[in-house]
Amino acid sequence: MSANISARPIRVLAIDDHPLLREGIASALADQADMTLVGEAVDARTGIEQFRRVRPDVTLMDLQMPDMSGIEAIRIIREEFTDARILVLTTFQGDVQVSGALRHGASGFLLKGTLRKELRDAIRAVHAGRRVIPPEVAVGLAEHVGDETLSLRELEVLRSVAGGNANKSIAAELGISEDTVKAHMKSILAKLDARDRTHAVVMAVKRGIIEI
Amino acid sequence: MSANISARPIRVLAIDDHPLLREGIASALADQADMTLVGEAVDARTGIEQFRRVRPDVTLMDLQMPDMSGIEAIRIIREEFTDARILVLTTFQGDVQVSGALRHGASGFLLKGTLRKELRDAIRAVHAGRRVIPPEVAVGLAEHVGDETLSLRELEVLRSVAGGNANKSIAAELGISEDTVKAHMKSILAKLDARDRTHAVVMAVKRGIIEI
DNA sequence: CGAGCGATTACCCGAAAGGGTGAATGGAAC
């Protein structure tokens, strides 16, 4: 099944703030003739710098990193290098994170429960221009296709709600009337199909819309 | 710095459902003369079985596993083997998870951002009978020492609140009066120092008291 | 056995939430 037998190996860059996981990736690639790990980075900023320097064929990227969201990093890289192949390596963070990453140019996903062989197959597939979406991720995505997204203002309101603020406080915080906050809340509840503000926060966290 | 130069090596068991991370652990231990990986398991059940079979000196255990909480697995192992040394390898899950693991016999913690060297030093320290608590974990713990814990009933109520249920629904669900639910809510808000039910759910999730 | 605690219920009260409806503004897209 190994492609690239005689061709130059697939050059891989790993961007992840978990040293032991990077170690595992290195080990999974070490004995493969058709791929080689050409760089590692512990955060998004150095990851992007590394990308510019080594120009990897495939980049493995974590979504949660200390300095910047992986999605933002993907956007920046793909803006500069349109043909960059980026595989997101993460625990499932909700459909919104996933669709955001895909929208900004990710080529696929790998859950961290991935086996060595699955990792290697995914790298080859992505390098060959295919998309890699594990079934559980695809299902999570499918559950919310066509859902309306929250507006920026609605996100601000929802984050404040998650902080335990009443509509009146949120109104003061955002410099708008309480009635307006209520209007936003109505829209938020409808869009998230939530029963009350608490449920809305829970749904938003589950779906990767906000973090707490 | 390596202890155990002439003694028999420290026998290590790794229980974690992330294959690549286990690979990283294996790789970090591979070139160490004074320690050896004697077993691996992907879930708590087989992890406990493995423990009984190989009797490791030090066990590395993830807290989130598919079949059983790592804390429960720690309890079971320590009930049978009082002198088992267990190192919890996890992303920080909130003070309640941490204190629960310590209470049930964990010897220490390692965040998944741990370096190879830190992992090896921690294994040696735990094997020597010391506790290993990273500063950030200790700080998280310290912030809530002396806090009252939620009763079982309060947990049931809070989980239902997180599901978007009104007090009246919760009352029906639990077969008690709405006034009783309100009484529990008052206690929950006080114990978690939360401003409203939404805030209470957020705090509880952050602190590892409930999962969503 | 009394003290303490968890669980239960009741009542009163004001504040907050949320549903319905309608409407004005302003910017972006077409």
Place this chain on the structure above:
DNA sequence: GTTCCATTCACCCTTTCGGGTAATCGCTCG
């Protein structure tokens, strides 16, 4: 320019929430 949409605000109303206070019951731990 007109349509679409986010944002803003208002008024109505009922339901729910949350604070205060007090009491009963049963279990456990000194």
